[in-house]
Amino acid sequence: MSAVDRRKQVLEAAAKSFALFGYKATTMDQVAKIANVGKGTIYTFFTNKEELFDEILHGAILELKRIAERTIREDRDFFDNLYCVLDALLEFRDEHALFIKLSQEQREFGTPKANDSLTKVENVIVGYLQGIVENSIRNGEIKPCDPQVVSFVMLRLYAALTADFNNLREPLQKEQIKEYMLLFLAEGLRSPG
Amino acid sequence: MSAVDRRKQVLEAAAKSFALFGYKATTMDQVAKIANVGKGTIYTFFTNKEELFDEILHGAILELKRIAERTIREDRDFFDNLYCVLDALLEFRDEHALFIKLSQEQREFGTPKANDSLTKVENVIVGYLQGIVENSIRNGEIKPCDPQVVSFVMLRLYAALTADFNNLREPLQKEQIKEYMLLFLAEGLRSPG
Amino acid sequence: MSAVDRRKQVLEAAAKSFALFGYKATTMDQVAKIANVGKGTIYTFFTNKEELFDEILHGAILELKRIAERTIREDRDFFDNLYCVLDALLEFRDEHALFIKLSQEQREFGTPKANDSLTKVENVIVGYLQGIVENSIRNGEIKPCDPQVVSFVMLRLYAALTADFNNLREPLQKEQIKEYMLLFLAEGLRSPG
């Protein structure tokens, strides 16, 4: 098996384990076992646990951004864009589940430095959404509101429906997720009657 | 000092520490020191760390339910009730922050048994909300939707605004939290224009 | 068994092991086993391996200095003093063997900081001897020479006869050690004939 394959195996195993058990509760032994490699092998690719974690997080956020940027069109309105981006994101739902879980985890790494890493990632996403929301408020497409709060809620809502919910019941279908995202973000629950 | 007092001291210390540092990062030494008791004393009340954690979680959920039950009135409509319950809950926001944090710290521990405990607690809350949502759908107060999904989102939304957001910016004011909860749950973002 | 006893047990076990195997090759497991305590116990007394090592070294050097200061008399000449100090030191030969071994070991700790520790200790001893040698040169008691070199050789000579030699043959008797120290330091090997 090639080195690249092994590296990928490790990354996938670590991603799975981090997503399932969190940072602290994920042991390198566990990762090695899931990846079906020796423990030492991990350290040929990543200098330590923290770096392994960071790489996974970094990869996830990069992919998210790439998808969003590829999908969003200036000439479409906010909710159309929202609809399309959700569509695109949900295509990769499983991979994101990882990031989503991680981003929820209120981890306490030992080092405060490491603690930042997640917050920083979240900031990137929220910041990106924020720009779009601000535009849409200016356009009058959505109600006046704090763009940061709204962006943050959008992220959390997506996380809740995509990943968290699965602990409660079987996963929602793509269409259902989109439907509920739009329900809360666009129209609200109140019966029109 | 009475045994009951000691037990309470331990519970409070543990709650504080779990909320502040998470499950893994909370050491029994820490709890003992905060509680101002010997480390061994903890084990006269709780068989192990996990059970201590469970009891705190259970206590939190019980309190939440009690507040909700005290507040909800059959003769009020859904959104009025929602408004009032939020009001009541936010009064104890700080204590809840604990529960919220814990519920975020998803599966930070290795044992599947411990894993369940959180899910169970969440189930109780969601189940309770579900009943109310179902009623409101029947009444035509809110749009037809999956009550479990909606309940779950409500819980997550509350968590997001109450606790998670604080990592990003300074905490929201009570009034702001209520405002945003209602924005998403009742009317949605779409500009009426 | 009292805590003080345990601490002493650990110190003695570590001293023995450091002396026998050196710093790197001494494992905490080994020390724990020799001391007949759990591995964790060591860490209740010493924050880490390095500190354990430092304490042993520090203790040895302090004792050496105390003995020397108690023994040396300004009103005696250099070789008389040398004779008496050797007498006093050899009384504790076994305990010193430890320090002696350590001071020879050209250890490579991981940290450069730790590396100093031994050199510093050696400097203390050599510095102390140096003062005495300088005085004796001024008095004309011993030949003009570099006091630092001579002091250093004195230390090494003592180490060689006291500890190192034991790997080659059975240990020398106290009287023999004194005799040979004086042979090299005072008169030399050359036959008077």
Added chain:
Amino acid sequence: MSAVDRRKQVLEAAAKSFALFGYKATTMDQVAKIANVGKGTIYTFFTNKEELFDEILHGAILELKRIAERTIREDRDFFDNLYCVLDALLEFRDEHALFIKLSQEQREFGTPKANDSLTKVENVIVGYLQGIVENSIRNGEIKPCDPQVVSFVMLRLYAALTADFNNLREPLQKEQIKEYMLLFLAEGLRSPG
């Protein structure tokens, strides 16, 4: 490149590294890198680290003996011979520094088997010196004394002045080393007055 050349490269690299960092702190990776060969290549010549170490030690001692045998003349007296041998040895001081360092790094490894190897080497040197000393005692050139003790001290003295001292101050000059060796071994420190 020929296999013999590779073997030599490995030996030289290992010698350099052992001398510089000691046994434990020398990694096979390091040796391979310095020798500019693959790590696996080392194992085609030496079954393990210990054997590599042994070979280097043996090589060093062989060279020492060869120099001594070439230099010593039956028709010269003890101190003349000592003077000449020191002269010859110090010519290769740098290479010996390696051996000296190693012989100081007493029992830095756990295995008793490895432990022996150093002692054996030391025995060879001491044994060789011993023969010469015995002769000189018989000749009445030097005082009656235990030849083994004297030989051992000679070795240690040489080590102390050649290598150990460098940790304390800058290295001594060749002439200084010879001067001090003779001072202690021949005349002693006592002022003739």
Added chain:
DNA sequence: AATGAATGAGCGTTCATTCAT
């Protein structure tokens, strides 16, 4: 009953050694 010193399983990490290429 309350304690905290003692414990050892388990952690992240290193590195001598192996073996598929």
Added chain:
DNA sequence: CATGAATGAACGCTCATTCAT
């Protein structure tokens, strides 16, 4: 044959749990 990626035993250290006091 030469290689270096892969390995896992062994390290220093932590902390939930126990138990003598």
